[in-house]
Amino acid sequence: MATPRDDYDTPWKDAVTRYFSAFMAFYFPQAHAQIDWSREPEFLEQELAQVMREAELGKRVADKLAKVTLLGGAERWVLVHLEVQGRRECRFAERMFVCNYRIYDHYRRAVASLALLADGSASWKPDTFGYRLFGCEMRFGFPVVKLSDYAGHIEQLLRDENPFALVTAAHLLTRQTKGDVARRAAAKRRLFALLFQRTWDKQRIIDFLNVIDWMMQLPAELNNELWADLPAMERSNAMPYMSYFERKFRGEGEEIGRREGRQEGLRNILKLQLEERFGALSKDAGERLAAASDEQLLAWGKALLRAPTLEHVFLCG
Secondary structure (H helix, E strand, O other): OOOOOOOOHHHHHHHHHHOHHHHHHHHOHHHHOOEOOOOOOEEOHHHHHHHOOOOOOOOOOEEEEEEEEEOOOOOOEEEEEEEEEOOOOOOHHHHHHHHHHHHHHHHOOOEEEEEEEOOOOOOOOOOEEEEEEOOEEEEEEOOEEEHHHHHHHHHHHHHOOOHHHHHHHHHHHHHHOOOOHHHHHHHHHHHHHHHHHOOOOHHHHHHHHHHHHHHOOOOHHHHHHHHHHHHHHHHHOOOOOHHHHHHHHHHHHHHHHHHHHHHHHHHHHHHHHHHHHHOOOOHHHHHHHHHOOHHHHHHHHHHOOOOOOHHHHHOOO
């Protein structure tokens, strides 16, 4: 049983936006110490999209542009440009430079560009971009944090109270267990259990359960088993989240049931139509129909209107 394709995009974006202070404290503590966290950061998603529309130089996991206020002055605010890069990219440092100067040109404000590298390469760590010509020199440097540098400290991460320590551990364990669903299921169960031991507020625990759940993909059967066991973890730790987990598990189960019901109904209707048009279906045709996806069933239903033979129907989709 193989693990599904790993998904890092949405969990990173959600976690960074909701818990930006914790994110900065864990990965960029020196910058965190200079920000006035009594004033909420303002995320400039649309502005960043506008500034960067013509500067797509690679694939990133998440990007953020936040306006923060520095300590020591209400009007002293800077823009924090953050990139979470998910794979090795030869032009990454150039893109960081392009982003930085485009944002500066747009706002005429100081811009701090910070990079978190979530790729699996141990040696790749770009932190500068520049050139020199005719005595003119340009050099752009930026702070970089590499998630793979934490690989030998997973146990320490699991003890850390910052939620992004657990997110980092989840990221590393997801990479380490790629293709091994048994190990991943065990690692994910452990992370869930550790979350229940935190003295955080209810919403924070729920948010990071969802982040880790999304990040550490498992086959549906194993994932459903894990979520079904959460009430027992909740009772053992006296955490008042039972109703949330029951709603989530029941809601997901009902949605799966509805999808399966719709698909089965579509399959039965198509089977009757095929038999009416071409006669009794062979064993092979019946097996193909039983294994078909929603997209295939719909394509075959459309092809049925004009296809001269049953084989012509199956050639579509």
